Amino acid sequence: MKLYDTQRSGNAWKVRLMAGLLGIPVARQTLSIDRGDLARPEFLAIAPLAQVPVLELDDGSHLAESMAILYYLARPTAWWPAALADQARVLTWLAFEQERHMKPLAKLRLHLALHRNRDPQAPEMQAHAHEARQALALLEAQLQRQGATGWVATMDHPSIADVALYPYTRMAPMGGIDLEAYPGITAWLQRIEDLPGYAALFPGEPGRNLSTLEA
Ligand SMILES: N[C@@H](CCC(=O)N[C@@H](CS)C(=O)NCC(=O)O)C(=O)O
Known part of the structure; x- marks a missing residue:
């Protein structure tokens, strides 16, 4: 492939x-x-x-x-759960990622870190920051509900919802969002990074996940 x-x-x-x-x-x-x-x-x-x-x-x-x-x-x-209700829960969080989570976080990162072509105080950027914080608050609440051993949409094994939500959450600080305010999210990010086979944005260089450099 x-x-x-x-x-x-x-x-x-x-x-x-x-x-x-x-x-x-x-x-x-x-x-x-x-x-x-x-x-x-x-x-x-x-x-x-x-x-x-x-x-x-x-x-x-x-x-x-x-x-x-x-x-x-x-x-x-096992990353796609067997039970029908669990499959539906995974779809819930995939929809959340696409509708409410990825877009504001991606726009903040693009304009404030990669292109550096907007003022963080501009109304458009403030609106993205507001939406991004609302999305992260929903994710934080879900992770708190799932507990220290649960995952975003499932309990016993992580699912594709965890994979889908990981990258833009991990890169949120590039758009000026401090993740220290979200302890459940911070712990969940670390648990994903500890999984065998974890792939950083730049292969083998997790320290560069927030890098703006091309290579
Ligand atoms: N909903 C799509 C979004 C894909 C997307 O936004 N791709 C960006 C890169 S992260 C892209 O190709 N941007 C260039 C463009 O839209 O012209 C997905 O989840 O795959």
């Missing part, structure tokens, strides 16, 4: 994290948004939504959307 990603894409990081945790080898083809790679016809031909991540399967076909790719990789494993 081959993953089309960009070096710092949090959505593509989810896929590399899942592949690492599952021990599935996935080759990388790393594109550059700045260079215009995502607008090229050869990428658009394999990416129906014109975004990374895209996973190329061994039969040459392609999958788009991080949550769909996580499902594809994890479906035959």
Whole structure:
């Protein structure tokens, strides 16, 4: 399998994290948004939504959307729970990640850390910060409910909901969000980082998860 990603894409990081945790080898083809790679016809031909991540399967076909790719990789494993109600709970938290969590956190990181093209006090950035803190408060409350040994959507084994929620939560400080205010989240991040096969944003360099550098 081959993953089309960009070096710092949090959505593509989810896929590399899942592949690492599952021990599935996935080759990388790393594109550059700045260079215009995502607008090229050869990428658009394999990416129906014109975004990374895209996973190329061994039969040459392609999958788009991080949550769909996580499902594809994890479906035959304990990372996709067996019980119907647990599966539905995983979908609840995947929807939360896409609707309420990823967007404000990604925008804060993009504009305040990567592009550095907005004032943190600008109303638009303040609105993203407000939404991001609301999302993190909901995640914190859920992790507190699940207890020290539970996971976001499941109890006995982590699920793809943990993988989906990890990258943008981990990178929240790049957008000016201090995670010390969220002890349940901080402990959960550490538990994920302690799992065998954990993959950092820059392979083998977890200290660079919050780096703004390209390479
Ligand atoms: N909902 C999508 C979001 C994917 C997404 O936002 N990808 C970004 C990189 S993290 C991208 O390709 N941005 C370039 C663009 O939209 O032109 C997912 O979860 O995979």
